[in-house]
């Protein structure tokens with residue numbers, strides 16, 4: 319198996335920077351190119367058909383125009399809608415964020431009661447429920463769609479009374495179901511980790527996919543320059559402002575890739 323020299327990562331916006339940060343920490347010498355599709359965020363409230371088209375366009379662009387040798391779908395909504403078609407079509411290994419999160423949750427729960435906070439699209443797909451039940455058929459899964467979290471994260475509005483109040487509403491069913499483990503099933507939600515933890519109040523395991531995913535990449539990462547390219551489909555200046563904060567380091571100047579450039583592919587390979 320050859321080592322990955324240039325890993326492509328994409329998300330609908332800034333949320334996947336949480337995955338990128340973990341991946342760069344685990345693979346410090348590897349080159350990464352990150353694409354945030356801010357022109358078309360949110361994905362989580364769109365149909366699976368539309369999200370699949372966006373994901374195929376981006377995968378095509380990253381594998382062809384940017385020559386990535388591995389692809390990370392750092393978006394639960396896109397993983398849920400498109401992972402099968404991306405794996406069929408892409409000429410490179412494709413990583414998703416649902417399997418690592420589900421695996422970590424099943425490993426950590428003591429009671430078998432697992433909560434999933436996710437977008438409407440991810441909840442509707444049942445992707446987490448299927449993956450958790452594949453690992454533990456007896457697990458009890460409670461899912462809650464949290465559509466307001468993504469705009470809060472995109473606005474950088476992640477602390478204070480507003481996210482706190484919204485989080486309280488969303489976590490109520492998980493508290494009622496006595497979940498001891500809660501999956502942050504959208505890559506934007508780790509940005510709201512404190513608000514979510516405060517709202518749940520009792521001690522639970524908060525699981526996100528970034529660490530287990532990063533660990534699996536580290537097994538195959540090449541050592542090189544550690545270069546990082548950031549691409550966005552809209553407003554690079556805005557992306558940069560949030561990028562510094564969410565990446566935990568200075569975000570390189572984002573390059574604008576207009577969505578017209580991401581032409582719909584017939585097939586990726």
Ligand code: DGL
Pocket residue numbers: 329330331333334359360361362363392393394395396437440468503504505506
């Ligand atoms: N960050 C994405 C996810 O993990 C999608 C958020 C959105 O675009 O709705 O689902």
